[in-house]
Amino acid sequence: DAEITQSPRHKITETGRQVTLACHQTWNHNNMFWYRQDLGHGLRLIHYSYGVHDTNKGEVSDGYSVSRSNTEDLPLTLESAASSQTSVYFCASRQGGLTGELFFGEGSRLTVL
Amino acid sequence: KNQVEQSPQSLIILEGKNCTLQCNYTVSPFSNLRWYKQDTGRGPVSLTIMTFSENTKSNGRYTATLDADTKQSSLHITASQLSDSASYICVVMNSGGYQKVTFGIGTKLQVIP
Numbered sequence: 395d396a397e398i399t400q401s402p403r404h405k406i407t408e409t410g411r412q413v414t415l416a417c418h419q420t421w422n423h424n425n426m427f428w429y430r431q432d433l434g435h436g437l438r439l440i441h442y443s444y445g446v447h448d449t450n451k452g453e454v455s456d457g458y459s460v461s462r463s464n465t466e467d468l469p470l471t472l473e474s475a476a477s478s479q480t481s482v483y484f485c486a487s488r489q490g491g492l493t494g495e496l497f498f499g500e501g502s503r504l505t506v507l
Numbered sequence: 508k509n510q511v512e513q514s515p516q517s518l519i520i521l522e523g524k525n526c527t528l529q530c531n532y533t534v535s536p537f538s539n540l541r542w543y544k545q546d547t548g549r550g551p552v553s554l555t556i557m558t559f560s561e562n563t564k565s566n567g568r569y570t571a572t573l574d575a576d577t578k579q580s581s582l583h584i585t586a587s588q589l590s591d592s593a594s595y596i597c598v599v600m601n602s603g604g605y606q607k608v609t610f611g612i613g614t615k616l617q618v619i620p
Contacts, residue, residue, distance in 0.1 A: 436511065436596070436610030437551075484550055492538045492602060493558065498550030 396421040400485050400499035408507055413472040415502045417485030425488050426468040427496070428452075428460060430481040437484065443468055475506045509534040511599050511611035519617045524587055528614045530580040530597030538602040542571055542582045545594045545613065554582070554595075587618045 398419040407413050419426065424445045429437040439452030441460040449460050457479060459471045472479055483502045488494040511532045520526050532540070539558045543551035555566045557573040557580060564571050568591075570583045584591055597611040 434612065436612050438610075439608075486550075492600060493556060495541070495553045495556070496551075496598075496608070498552070500550050501548070 398485060398487055398497050398499045400483075400502045402502060403500065404503045406505045406507065407475050409475060409477060411475050413475050413504065415470045415472075415483055415485075415504070417468045417470065417499060418466055419485075419487040419497070419499075420466065421487055421489070421497060422465060423487035423489050423497075424465065425490065425494075426462070427486045427488075428458070428468065428470045429484045429486065430454065431484060431501075432481050440470065440483075441468075472504075475504075477506050480504060480506045509599070509601065509607070509609045511597050511609045513595075513597050513611040513614050515614060516612070517615040517617070519619060520587055522587060522589055522618050522620050526584050526587060526616065528582045528584075528595050528597075528616070530582070530599075530611055532578050532580070532597070532599045532609070534578075534599040534601045534609050536602045537575060537578075538600045540571075540573060540580050540600075541598045542569070542580075543596040543598055545596060547593070551596055584616075589618050589620065592616060592618045 401416045427442045428440040438454045443449050443462040485499040486496045488496045514529045541556045542554045545551040555571045568585045573580045594613040594615045596613040599609050601607045
């Protein structure tokens with residue numbers, strides 16, 4: 395069965411360190427997204443990609459970057475982790491078309507000390 | 508500004524009882540609305556999609572309604588089970604493109620024996 399996997403599921407890091415969260419999907423979807431989920435907020439879009447070598451900023455992109463070298467993977471990098479980036483991160487993918495369902499990974503819980 | 512508001516924020520019901528969750532949105536132009544279920548520690552999973560022309564749609568014990576004129580949707584759960592304990596997130600997409608998805612904060616439902 396097709397799936398979307400994230401790693402690591404849990405990570406603790408220190409302020410200032412670089413962190414990369416991996417996302418891998420086998421749906422063969424062109425569209426991939428990274429969200430963060432915090433208490434009191436809905437899921438907020440960090441970055442998204444419509445295909446290989448395409449990346450775009452979302453509403454909360456400061457301090458994050460992504461790259462898309464193939465269809466399956468969209469790693470999220472925190473260049474210099476800050477305590478405000480402590481959150482649960484979700485990767486998602488969807489097929490084209492306005493009614494396409496978002497398929498989410500299981501999430502990566504990041505704690506920045 | 509596109510917004511999705513859900514109520515109540517949290518709800519506790521007895522197993523076997525029915526409940527209704529509400530979603531009001533101001534997203535425009537409207538394309539579709541999805542209800543997602545998010546179990547604790549997991550990623551959201553789509554329950555149902557409502558497009559502009561649809562008023563009611565069922566998925567097992569879940570029934571979603573949409574009133575596009577008043578910009579309201581509801582999710583009715585019949586004969587609740589312990590496994591229904593989760594957060595239910597209303598997600599509205601406008602017709603402006605893939606990235607224009609607005610998430611509600613969610614309603615946290617707890618079903619108790």
